[in-house]
Amino acid sequence: xxxxxxxxxxxxxxxxxxxxxxxxxxxxxxxxxxxxxxxxxxxxxxxxxxxxxxxxxxxxxxxxxxxxxxxxxxxxxxxxxxxxxxxxxxxxxxxxxxxxxxxxxxxxxxxxxxxxxxxxxxxxxxxxxxxxxxxxxxxxxxxxxxxxxxxx
Numbered sequence: 001x002x003x004x005x006x007x008x009x010x011x012x013x014x015x016x017x018x019x020x021x022x023x024x025x026x027x028x029x030x031x032x033x034x035x036x037x038x039x040x041x042x043x044x045x046x047x048x049x050x051x052x053x054x055x056x057x058x059x060x061x062x063x064x065x066x067x068x069x070x071x072x073x074x075x076x077x078x079x080x081x082x083x084x085x086x087x088x089x090x091x092x093x094x095x096x097x098x099x100x101x102x103x104x105x106x107x108x109x110x111x112x113x114x115x116x117x118x119x120x121x122x123x124x125x126x127x128x129x130x131x132x133x134x135x136x137x138x139x140x141x142x143x144x145x146x147x148x149x150x151x152x
């Protein structure tokens with residue numbers, strides 16, 4: 001990673017974050033510090049604050065720190081996390097979607113938020129992403145919870 005928290009390739013140039021799902025309309029990819037301007041907008045959207053909570057992110061620098069400190073570590077720690085959702089045709093960021101590890105839940109939780117300023121409120125955007133993420137994670141959840149485990 002470079003000083004801005006973006007992945008770099010061998011030549012030292014910034015590499016595009018890993019894509020985890022690509023459909024005809026959408027792409028889900030890992031977040032990095034370069035997504036800070038969009039995350040600043042999303043985290044301060046009135047509907048985000050009302051329905052999810054105020055994260056106290058007020059500047060692009062705060063947003064980059066939020067991404068690097070709170071979101072990116074989940075990819076390595078759990079093998080999943082929240083991913084940026086982009087419209088493929090325009091390359092426009094419209095929200096985040098993925099699985100979230102919560103201390104008070106036994107299994108990962110589905111998390112998503114979409115920008116009210118983007119045309120993502122039409123049906124059909126979250127369903128394929130949610131199916132992909134839950135299907136992909138169920139294999140790892142099932143492996144960790146074998147019915148043949150005993151406490152003997």
